[in-house]
Amino acid sequence: MVFTSFNFLIFFPLLVAVYYIAPIKSRWLVLLLFSYFFYINIKPVFSLLLGGVTLSTYVFTRLIDNTTNESGKKAYLIINIILILLPLFFFKYFGQINNSIISLLESVHLRWPLPEIKLILPIGISFYTFMAIGYTIDVYREEIEAEKNLGIVALFISFFPLILSGPIERAKNMLPQFNLLKKLDYEMVVQGLKWMLWGYFMKLVVADRIGIYVEAIYDNLQFHNGTSILFASILYPFQVYSDLGGYSLLAIGTAKVLGINVIQNFNRPFFSTTMSEFWRRWHISLISWLTDYVYTPLSFTFRKYGVWGIVIALLITFMISGIWHGAALTFVVWGFMQGIFLSIEALLKNRRTVFEKKYNLNNKIFYISFGILLTFILFASSQIFGRANNLNDAFLVYRKIFTTSGPLFIGNPSVFIFSLLSLSLLLAKDFTDEFIPGFLLFDSKNKIIRVIAYSSIIILILLIGVFDGGQFIYFKF
Amino acid sequence: MERTELVTKLTAVFRKVFNNDSLVLTDELTANDVDNWDSLSHMLLITEIENTFSIKFKLKDLNKMRKVGDMIDIIMSKF
């Protein structure tokens, strides 16, 4: 979204200049002002909501710290969580709940149509909400002291690199850094810029290009055969990876340039050999958050049920993850599928370990490849629910993949070819990073190679990056 | 209970849960060092420990366990 707008390319260098010119002690204020400036320019009215969540979190965390009474602490915790979640529920799920109530009224003939109010989701609400809740819980668990400086709390919740699409960070990692900002560090700036460059590549060259093709198929399922739908469904996970992964790199890189360390969000997830491993490498900040604040308390509560307690905890956690992504039934199914995959793996784990040790499979390439392939297939099949516009479409996808075949839809040849080429480049880089760590371009010791590498990527972005939302593919054939 | 006795008993629990008869516990040992010790099996370990030592953990305790050394300290504090 906004990182890839032209205006950001002007905004950011300006911010960096002002930030490093300002005295170290006031840099947090510079960040805070810029973060609100950034947010207000996207949608002024929602910055009030942001401020409200900040204020509430500040007040209640301080109350928790200053109360010795255990039930008092708990009360403050719960009140703040409810206050923070209310706007999230309202905006995100309003539409869905609204429609459900409407159909209910219609079924008893009580519906009296009045003009609809169309709500737009406040940007970043899913992200900063989780960050605020995590912070409150950390204070309650005595893992961190409530921050006394309201401005620092405000900065934590509104920090512009993170606010739009994450990663979801923790107060324990961010507050100390905001309180002790570093002076200009060459290595950090360079690393940040490298991440930003690769983030731009992933988003503009890979994600947005693949997206054009996938959209042409998924928005017109009735016109496409199973072969094309299968192909699009295989591409889609890569689109999400390069989109969210690229965007995360932009966020992390931006923060790094400002001397701030943010958690990595993706770790070459497609080389995972199991779904459990996958979820340690995909959207790491979200899973980490859900593990610490949802899964662990749940599995702890259900621990007397042994493995089945874990299964229930997994299912609930991932269904929450599904709902967090969106207010549609398809996301609930998606979450449920993740829960099932992980539960099955948990239940079979011991037996599998024995089996693997017996035949020494963990070192065999074919077994590793098999694991990678299986994991990808499982994830891609669940992502069909993530992409389909509704449940019917999702089932249509499955039906068509197994029943119809035909020539592969190419559409616009440029889109098709650019997608495959750029994806290959991305996967080649990930492959070498994973299996041939010695092969370096961005990090080569040779300055000439590095400069050529950076320049080539920039030129590639100019040549085939998607700038204006991209051309549509003419699909009605 | 003495610390050494606790460590012996705890080692037996670890070996059982992680199916590893040669596992040796040190204070610095963490989940990264043990095969199959992850968030999925962690709760099984916790339950097994609770049953073996007839204690009950609190959720707050869990978050304080960064390594096996912490775990031992917390278990000790229950007696």
Place this chain on the structure above:
Amino acid sequence: MVIKKIIFNILIILVVVMTLDFLFGRVLRHYYFKETSGFHYRTTYSMETTDADILIFGSSRANHHYIPELFEDSLKMTFYNTGRDGNGILFQTAVLKSALKRYSPKLIIIDYYGEFIKNDEAFEGLQSLLPYYRTHEEIREFITLKSSNERIKLLSEIYPFNSQILSIAIGNMERNKQRYDDKKGYVPLFTIWPSPIEIISKYEEYPVDTVKVEALRSFLDLAKRAKVRVLVIYSPIFEKFEKKQEIEICRDICSHEDIPFWDYSKDTLFLNHNNLFRDVQHLNDNGAKIFSNLLVSRIKHDLFRSTVNKVSESTSSK
């Protein structure tokens, strides 16, 4: 000092990038204008070369519905089809402006399509104008409509040709030229739409975007100011509906500007025959033949009957 090191390194990279950008961009520009077939070639031809008596403007519907050969044979006037897929009224106005800068055609036809609703569709296709920014002063106002930053982005030599590298290569290939031999801009569609006609029973009014209305008006005014006859057409579409807001608006604008508006959306000759359509919005080659012939006789009869005399008067007086 750290800052010096950072700035110095950024400058090095900037120099390398600018050099590569210049080299690649120039190569792309050279081959863009050397194309002998395809979208780019036809747009360049429309803007820089054609001097046809009759020009048709519009999106894909213009491009696939009007067969120049049929108009030329019957009307004894040259005809060029400037229609281009995925391009809106703003693009069409820009191309018109470039053509009018060079000469005055005898007749301009615009195949209007698209809602006057607030969305980005009118700005579709302005990307196609970027290669012409440098040499065509007259269309620069349209490009700045895209965004205020376009001028900065155009500092890059590659930028106007973003995503075009493959099409430029194909447009230069002799094989492509032979495959799609030049029909004076017209591109025939084949295959037949299999489904029955869609009936749209609901008429929902949408809020009108005055920018779009003004855009159509400027197109018409541009032609009128150049003293060229204009004709607005809504070509056949494979849908049954009672009313479409955009057609009514178009009709209003045309009557206000005193320009003939020919609405073929209800012509049963097309509505009853799915075999004339490639898809809901586009006639196939057979449909285009029938449609073009229909237009030819109507134009002959309605538009040029009186002017045929005027033309012969003015030529004889020269």
